[in-house]
Amino acid sequence: MTEVYSIDPLIIKTPYEITYKHSYGKTSKFFTSLSSGKLMTTRCEHCKVTFLPPRADCPNCLGETKWIEISGKGTIHTVTTLYFSGERFLKDLPFQLVYVDLEGVDTLFLTRLKTKDMKKVEVGMKIKLRISKELEWRSSDVWAEPYE
Amino acid sequence: MPKKVAAVAGGLTYFSKARKDKTQEELAAEAARMALFENDINLAKDDIDGTIVSYFSDHFEDQLLFGSIIQDYLGFNPKPSVRIEGGGATGGLAVRDAYAHVASGLLDVAMVIGFEKMSEVNTAKGNEFIALASDTDWDFPIGGFYSGYYALMARRHMEEFGTTEEQMAMVAVKNRNNAQHNKFAQTNPKMNPFAMKDGGKITVDDVLKSPYVSYPLKRLDICLMSDGAAVLILASEEKAKKITDTPIWITGTGAGTDAMRAGDRPRTVAGVPMLPHEKKEWYKKLEYPGVHSFRAGRESARQAYKMANITNPLKQLDVIELHDAYTSSEIQTYEDLGLTRYGQGGKLVEEGVTAIDGDLPVNPSGGLIGAMHAVGGTGVMQAVEMLWQLQGVSGKFHGSDKTQVKNAERGLIHSHAGTGTYVTATVMER
Numbered sequence: 255m256t257e258v259y260s261i262d263p264l265i266i267k268t269p270y271e272i273t274y275k276h277s278y279g280k281t282s283k284f285f286t287s288l289s290s291g292k293l294m295t296t297r298c299e300h301c302k303v304t305f306l307p308p309r310a311d312c313p314n315c316l317g318e319t320k321w322i323e324i325s326g327k328g329t330i331h332t333v334t335t336l337y338f339s340g341e342r343f344l345k346d347l348p349f350q351l352v353y354v355d356l357e358g359v360d361t362l363f364l365t366r367l368k369t370k371d372m373k374k375v376e377v378g379m380k381i382k383l384r385i386s387k388e389l390e391w392r393s394s395d396v397w398a399e400p401y402e
Numbered sequence: 403m404p405k406k407v408a409a410v411a412g413g414l415t416y417f418s419k420a421r422k423d424k425t426q427e428e429l430a431a432e433a434a435r436m437a438l439f440e441n442d443i444n445l446a447k448d449d450i451d452g453t454i455v456s457y458f459s460d461h462f463e464d465q466l467l468f469g470s471i472i473q474d475y476l477g478f479n480p481k482p483s484v485r486i487e488g489g490g491a492t493g494g495l496a497v498r499d500a501y502a503h504v505a506s507g508l509l510d511v512a513m514v515i516g517f518e519k520m521s522e523v524n525t526a527k528g529n530e531f532i533a534l535a536s537d538t539d540w541d542f543p544i545g546g547f548y549s550g551y552y553a554l555m556a557r558r559h560m561e562e563f564g565t566t567e568e569q570m571a572m573v574a575v576k577n578r579n580n581a582q583h584n585k586f587a588q589t590n591p592k593m594n595p596f597a598m599k600d601g602g603k604i605t606v607d608d609v610l611k612s613p614y615v616s617y618p619l620k621r622l623d624i625c626l627m628s629d630g631a632a633v634l635i636l637a638s639e640e641k642a643k644k645i646t647d648t649p650i651w652i653t654g655t656g657a658g659t660d661a662m663r664a665g666d667r668p669r670t671v672a673g674v675p676m677l678p679h680e681k682k683e684w685y686k687k688l689e690y691p692g693v694h695s696f697r698a699g700r701e702s703a704r705q706a707y708k709m710a711n712i713t714n715p716l717k718q719l720d721v722i723e724l725h726d727a728y729t730s731s732e733i734q735t736y737e738d739l740g741l742t743r744y745g746q747g748g749k750l751v752e753e754g755v756t757a758i759d760g761d762l763p764v765n766p767s768g769g770l771i772g773a774m775h776a777v778g779g780t781g782v783m784q785a786v787e788m789l790w791q792l793q794g795v796s797g798k799f800h801g802s803d804k805t806q807v808k809n810a811e812r813g814l815i816h817s818h819a820g821t822g823t824y825v826t827a828t829v830m831e832r
C-alpha cells in the first residue's frame with residue numbers, strides 16, 4: 255500500500271534500498287593488512303611521494319606505486335567536533351574529526367579522533383592511528399588517539 | 403576568436419525549504435516564464451535555439467535523465483539540450499557552458515535552466531546525499547559530511563591566520579540582512595510567501611549563540627537547503643543587440659579544480675598562483691593551498707581576470723555574488739579572488755568593504771546563506787542577480803531598491819563545488 259503523506263497537494267512516500275558490491279581494487283591491501291595489525295600505504299619511488307589514502311597509480315607521473323608500512327604516528331593538523339551529521343552517523347554524535355600529519359606520509363589523512371576528553375584536543379597534539387579489532391572493511395577501521 | 407556573448411534576461415522562483423506546491427519542472431517553468439515575459443526584451447520563446455540544464459543530484463528526486471523531462475515540459479523539443487553537473491558548481495559550470503555554446507556559434511540564443519528540489523528527503527538524508535559528493539571510500543565512512551569538512555578547513559584558517567568566529571558571524575549577518583530586501587529569499591518572511599517562519603534580520607550575537615553544528619561553524623554560519631529554480635538567457639552579439647537595449651556582456655570566464663580529498667592537496671611553500679597586483683614576498687612562507695585555501699578558486703579567478711583585463715579586482719569590480727556555502731568559505735574566497743591578501747579575508751568583512759554600502763558589495767542578494775542554495779540553481783541565480791545588478795533593475799525584481807548597488811558596471815560571479823573541487827569565476831559587464 256502506498257503511504258500518503260498529504261492530500262493537497264498529493265504527496266506519497268516511496269522507500270528506497272540498495273546494496274552495492276563495491277571493490278577496493280588494488281587498494282584492497284590497505285584493508286587486508288589491518289587484520290595483521292599493519293598500516294600499509296603506497297609510495298611513488300619516482301616522485302618520492304607517499305600517499306595515504308593509498309593510490310595504486312601516482313597522479314604526478316602515472317607510474318605504479320609500491321606498498322610500504324607506516325608507523326601511524328603523527329600530529330593533528332586541524333580538528334572539528336561534530337554535533338550533527340549525515341543520517342547514518344547521527345547515533346555517534348558528538349564526535350571529532352581530524353586531519354593528521356603522519357610520519358613518512360606526504361598527504362594529510364582524515365580520520366576520527368577518539369579521546370576521553372574532547373575539550374583537551376588541540377592542533378599540533380601528538381596522535382597515533384589505531385586499528386579496530388573488529389574489522390568492518392571501511393576507513394572507519396582506523397582512527398587516531400592521543401599518544402605521548 | 404570566440405564571439406561576444408551577452409546575458410539578456412533572467413528569472414527566479416521564490417526559494418523555500420520546501421516548495422510542496424509545485425514539482426521540479428513546474429518550478430523551472432515559473433523561472434522560465436519570468437525570464438521570457440518579465441524582462442524588457444524583444445524575444446519569443448521560439449527564438450531559443452537550445453538549452454543547458456543544470457541540476458546536481460539524481461538522488462533527491464529518484465529520477466535519472468531529469469533534463470529530458472525539463473526539455474519536454476518547457477516545450478523545447480526537438481532542439482539541442484545538455485545536462486551539466488559539477489556538485490555545488492553545477493550552475494556556474496552551466497553558465498560557462500552556455501557561454502561556450504554561444505561563443506562558438508553552436509547556439510545563437512541559449513537558455514540555462516538551473517534547479518533543485520531538495521525537500522523530498524529529510525535534512526539528515528539530504529546532508530548524506532551531499533556527503534556522497536565526497537570520497538565515499540575514505541572520507542564519508544568515518545562520519546564525514548560537508549559541514550565537518552568545512553569546519554576542519556575553517557579551523558586551520560583560524561590557526562594559520564588568526565581568523566575569528568566573530569568575523570565569520572559578520573558574514574552571516576551581512577548576507578542574511580541583505581536577503582531581507584530580496585523577495586525571492588528563503589529567509590525573508592516579509593516578502594516571500596514561501597519563506598521560513600523564523601527568518602528575518604539577525605545580529606552577530608544571534609550567530610554566536612546559535613548551536614554548533616561542527617566547531618567552529620554554527621547553525622547560522624551555514625547555507626540554506628532550498629527548492630527552487632533560476633533561468634538565464636544568453637545571446638550572441640548580433641542577437642543580443644536586437645533583444646535588449648541593456649545587454650550585459652560576459653567578458654571573462656575561468657574554471658579550476660582540486661583534489662576531492664582536501665588532505666591530498668599540496669602544501670607547497672610559496673606555491674600561490676599569483677595575480678597581477680600581488681607580490682611574491684607576501685606569500686614566501688605560506689604553505690599552499692593546504693586545507694585553508696581554495697586553489698581552484700584562485701585558478702578560476704586568475705583565468706577570468708586575464709580574459710577580462712582585470713589587474714586589480716578590488717578596484718575594478720563593482721559587485722560580487724560568490725558561493726557562501728559557509729561564512730568561513732566566503733572569507734576564504736575573498737582571498738582566492740585576490741580582494742585582499744591571503745590571511746586578511748576576515749578583516750575585509752570586519753572593515754565593511756563587502757557590505758552593501760561598502761567599496762565592493764559581496765552577495766547583495768543574500769547569497770547561499772540569506773537567499774537560497776538549490777544546488778543546480780545556485781550558480782544560475784548568481785548570474786541572474788548579476789544581470790539585474792548591472793542593468794540597474796534589481797529593485798524592480800527584488801521588490802526593494804536597497805539591494806541595488808549604485809552605478810555597478812562590472813561584476814563577478816563565483817560558483818564552487820565540494821571542498822573546492824570545481825570552481826568557476828565569470829566576469830560580467832555593462
Ligand SMILES: [Zn+2]
Nearest residue numbers: 298301312315
Ligand atoms: Zn610519481
